[in-house]
Amino acid sequence: MKILDFLVLLGLHSAAAVIHSLKYIFTVSSQVPNFPEFVAVAMVDDVQISHYDSITKKAEPKQDWMNRVTEDDPHYWEGHTAICLGYHQLFKGYIETFKHCFNQTGGVHILQWVVGCDWNDETGEFNGFRQVGYDGEDFLSWDVKTNTWIARKQQAVITKNNWNNDKERLALYKYSITQEFPDLLKKLLKYGKSSLMRTELPSVSLLQKTPSSPVSCFATGFYPDRAEIFWRKDGEELHEDVELGEILPNHDGSFQMNVDLNLSLVTPEDWRRYECVFQLSCVNDDIITKLDKTAIQTNWSKTGFPLGAVVGPVVVLLLLVVGITGYFLWKKNNNGFQPANTSDTL
Structure with missing residues (x-):
């Protein structure tokens, strides 16, 4: 190792x-x-x-x-x-x-x-x-x-x-x-x-690079880093067509993480069956975000996610x-x- x-x-x-x-x-x-x-x-x-x-x-x-x-x-x-x-x-x-x-x-x-x-x-x-x-x-x-x-x-x-x-x-x-x-x-x-022993809940957003890209459920600002995030369909956690990212640090000492959902095989009629779930240790209630086209943040005219959501975390990770x-x-x-x-x- x-x-x-x-x-x-x-x-x-x-x-x-x-x-x-x-x-x-x-x-x-x-x-x-x-x-x-x-x-x-x-x-x-x-x-x-x-x-x-x-x-x-x-x-x-x-x-x-x-x-x-x-x-x-x-x-x-x-x-x-x-x-x-x-x-x-x-x-x-x-x-x-x-x-x-x-x-x-x-x-x-x-x-x-x-x-x-x-x-x-x-x-x-x-x-x-x-x-x-x-x-x-x-x-x-x-x-x-x-x-x-x-x-x-x-x-x-x-x-x-x-x-x-x-x-x-x-x-x-x-x-x-x-x-x-x-x-x-x-x-x-x-x-x-x-x-060190504080608890902070995240803000959760849905992000997408292009209409054909996976939808990323992005949680940021949570603490501590003992957390999970996943997509589920009809109440069942998905293990296929999803990609889980690492937990990364933010500049203020909090953390961020994301999980991507591949929508290539999902029909528009089925979107309502999907939701993103964020769970933080020592907090009983989950944060649930429904898959909703109107809630997705994007920046298709440029080349990816909003700069604040991606560039900042990358710089912090490198540091x-x-x-x-x-x-x-x-x-x-x-x-x-x-x-x-x-x-x-x-």
């Missing part, structure tokens, strides 16, 4: 379970023009909460409620910045090691390190993870149950053996995942409760992908990043 696929899977939540997540994502690059050599981002429930890069050399909150961390630690952001400076050097060393494993001497290369935990607040179960990617592919992963590294490439075997022989570091890994991360996630959820692939997160203490003496617990 590719590192980006891994990140996407981490972000998916079932509509039935209440899953919260804390992720730290680090990225260090070599010879990438016009991009910071080192970037770090922290995310709670897939919402970015902090940012650091090697150009600004300053750790900053990305949510207003993250300023509350100074209530417990007045020097949190200064300490966070100092730790990021140290991690920059640590990961520069790692990327040189990995280049040596592949007999590489130069060129563009990217190392990604993802670490964090998921928490099911219904069952109380925590699941920790730590994974390393190199040039867009899995390189190493850490097994929380056995507390060992697993090589995902033949070139990673030597590194795996070296890291598994460092028992002190492995013990720190175990402690951070099973003790510090769960405590920090709970604390951050408390800080951001009004934002998110860049953010996830280019941002780092590190390890958490009760208030966040650990001081230098625990920098080896990545």
Whole structure:
């Protein structure tokens, strides 16, 4: 499984379970023009909460409620910045090691390190993870149950053996995942409760590119991302002639998704038998939109959906992908990043 696929899977939540997540994502690059050599981002429930890069050399909150961390630690952001400076050097060393494993001497290369935990607040179960990617592919992963590294490439075997022989570091890994991360996630959820645990219903529209195109049922502005959308006919959910899109982020922290219905075999007389259904977790009532020609929004004189419905989401998605692939997160203490003496617990 590719590192980006891994990140996407981490972000998916079932509509039935209440899953919260804390992720730290680090990225260090070599010879990438016009991009910071080192970037770090922290995310709670897939919402970015902090940012650091090697150009600004300053750790900053990305949510207003993250300023509350100074209530417990007045020097949190200064300490966070100092730790990021140290991690920059640590990961520069790692990327040189990995280049040596592949007999590489130069060129563009990217190392990604993802670490964090998921928490099911219904069952109380925590699941920790730590994974390393190199040039867009899995390189190493850490097994929380056995507390060992697993090589995902033949070139990673030597590194795996070296890291598994460092028992002190492995013990720190175990402690951070099973003790510090769960405590920090709970604390951050408390800080951001009004934002992270809010419920927002979407606006739902019917969109169509041309008279012969599928009709898209487009829901935007909902939160959280534990949602489903589907077409049904005569009260029965359709599985054929439909195409479900991904849940995507909006610029304001809410989400959007769509499902397309192919009308090529639907007669005008049968339109009234179709409806789009949107369901949001923790909300009992469905949002139902009848298939109605007069309700369809279109822009046939141009080349697609209204710009506000399509261009904005595409730009936001691209920014998110860049953010996830280019941002780092590190390890958490009760208030966040650990001081230098625990920098080896990545």
